[in-house]
Amino acid sequence: MLDKLAxxxxxxxxxxxxxxxxxxxxxxxxxxxxxxxxxxSQFDRLTKWLGGFTTADLSGLDFDGIDTIDDWIMLxxxxxxxxxxxxxxxxxxxxFLPRGTVETDLMVQGWRLLHEGSGADMPPMDEVxxxxxxxxxxxxxxxRMFNRMVETVFGGNEAMLLALDDGRMSADxxxxxxxxxxxxxxxxxxxxxxxxxxIARRDEYVRSMTDAPTRMRDFIDAVAKSLAGRPVAMxxxxxxxxxxxxxxxxxxxxNIFAPNSNIMFGGGWKGRTPPQxxxxxxxxxxxxxxxxxxxxxxxxxASARSCEHGHYHIYPFxxxxxxxxxxxxxxxxxxxxxxxxxxxxxxxxxxxxGFLTGDKVTVSYEPCACGRTTPMVLANSISRYSEAEGxxxxxxxxxAPEAHANALAYLMASVED
Numbered sequence: 001m002l003d004k005l006a007x008x009x010x011x012x013x014x015x016x017x018x019x020x021x022x023x024x025x026x027x028x029x030x031x032x033x034x035x036x037x038x039x040x041s042q043f044d045r046l047t048k049w050l051g052g053f054t055t056a057d058l059s060g061l062d063f064d065g066i067d068t069i070d071d072w073i074m075l076x077x078x079x080x081x082x083x084x085x086x087x088x089x090x091x092x093x094x095x096f097l098p099r100g101t102v103e104t105d106l107m108v109q110g111w112r113l114l115h116e117g118s119g120a121d122m123p124p125m126d127e128v129x130x131x132x133x134x135x136x137x138x139x140x141x142x143x144r145m146f147n148r149m150v151e152t153v154f155g156g157n158e159a160m161l162l163a164l165d166d167g168r169m170s171a172d173x174x175x176x177x178x179x180x181x182x183x184x185x186x187x188x189x190x191x192x193x194x195x196x197x198x199i200a201r202r203d204e205y206v207r208s209m210t211d212a213p214t215r216m217r218d219f220i221d222a223v224a225k226s227l228a229g230r231p232v233a234m235x236x237x238x239x240x241x242x243x244x245x246x247x248x249x250x251x252x253x254x255n256i257f258a259p260n261s262n263i264m265f266g267g268g269w270k271g272r273t274p275p276q277x278x279x280x281x282x283x284x285x286x287x288x289x290x291x292x293x294x295x296x297x298x299x300x301x302a303s304a305r306s307c308e309h310g311h312y313h314i315y316p317f318x319x320x321x322x323x324x325x326x327x328x329x330x331x332x333x334x335x336x337x338x339x340x341x342x343x344x345x346x347x348x349x350x351x352x353x354g355f356l357t358g359d360k361v362t363v364s365y366e367p368c369a370c371g372r373t374t375p376m377v378l379a380n381s382i383s384r385y386s387e388a389e390g391x392x393x394x395x396x397x398x399x400a401p402e403a404h405a406n407a408l409a410y411l412m413a414s415v416e417d
Contacts, residue, residue, distance in 0.1 A: 001052045002352045021330040024342045024356040030095035043072040054098035069171040089178030100350030107145040110302025118262035131234040138169030141298045231258040237267040245285035255287035263291040299355040301347040307370040310379030319344040338362040
């Protein structure tokens with residue numbers, strides 16, 4: 001893919017940082033495969049497409065019995081060095097990004113940077129249990145990172161990672177959820193058909209949906225009992241975090257963790273109207289005086305954490321670009337610039353690290369009042385460009401819980417049919 005793009009752009013070498021601007025992959029390129037590959041379980045062809053994005057050799061795989069996206073991802077896990085990451089599919093189609101095991105280890109280091117930035121009184125990362133109010137396993141960036149963290153940081157001790165659900169976030173259910181959302185918008189919901197593989201797993205999905213309230217209650221009780229008063233680390237979509245906190249307060253629980261806990265959230269509200277007191281609900285339940293959000297996407301190995309003034313400081317190993325949305329030309333790397341956001345991630349070694357988002361941002365190259373001097377994305381400056389450029393699939397997974405729930409609800413309704 002890089003070779004093709006370089007030839008089209010007439011780029012043979014990079015002599016200046018801005019030369020790389022012509023070689024930033026559009027975020028939509030990671031879902032450029034024909035959807036029929038998924039619908040018809042043609043995972044040999046999907047693998048060949050994926051191979052165009054990675055230095056890993058994906059030839060010679062046995063696809064016998066591989067009928068679902070989850071099967072395909074786990075096959076790659078077992079037989080190759082590639083660890084696929086996927087998006088939430090909110091635009092109607094999943095994006096697939098190949099990552100090597102080396103990048104998975106770097107994702108853990110990215111979490112370490114976030115952890116160490118939470119304050120001098122925070123215990124070392126390997127002593128702080130992590131709370132993840134989502135599925136324990138799957139192929140989201142967070143799940144990949146936490147899985148590797150348990151192996152390398154916590155020495156295999158699963159008790160250091162508390163997930164809301166011990167099961168797997170299904171890529172197939174997310175794929176269906178995205179198609180359902182798109183079909184509903186077009187008035188074509190009745191034309192969506194379930195594959196035999198999804199029908200075979202329908203009872204499993206329905207049981208997951210039915211048990212959700214009980215799992216939430218049990219999770220809150222378990223967390224409050226086992227980690228009361230301790231410093232913890234938590235990563236969550238802000239809507240998840242609010243729902244968890246409100247459910248805990250409804251059960252009479254509050255101030256359950258140590259004040260120096262590291263609470264990270266992100267992803268926005270995804271169409272929900274945030275309650276006016278959402279921050280108070282979260283901090284009261286958790287027992288912290290503040291929470292911080294982050295800005296990142298699956299294409300980046302590490303996400304940026306907001307500073308004391310709410311700005312997102314870009315790491316030195318990530319080279320930012322702000323491009324003119326009409327011409328694609330990079331703006332000067334000085335002052336404040338507003339335009340389309342691109343990044344080259346120098347941590348990438350098994351895939352091309354340059355990508356262009358669908359985000360409109362303002363980047364400042366001036367020192368921040370917090371004392372940091374790296375380029376920063378200014379607070380409240382992030383918005384989206386046209387839906388026609390790939391939809392709201394940036395690529396992050398903040399919309400995944402809603403898409404997953406929509407898919408499970410559809411499958412539950414189909415039982416009655």
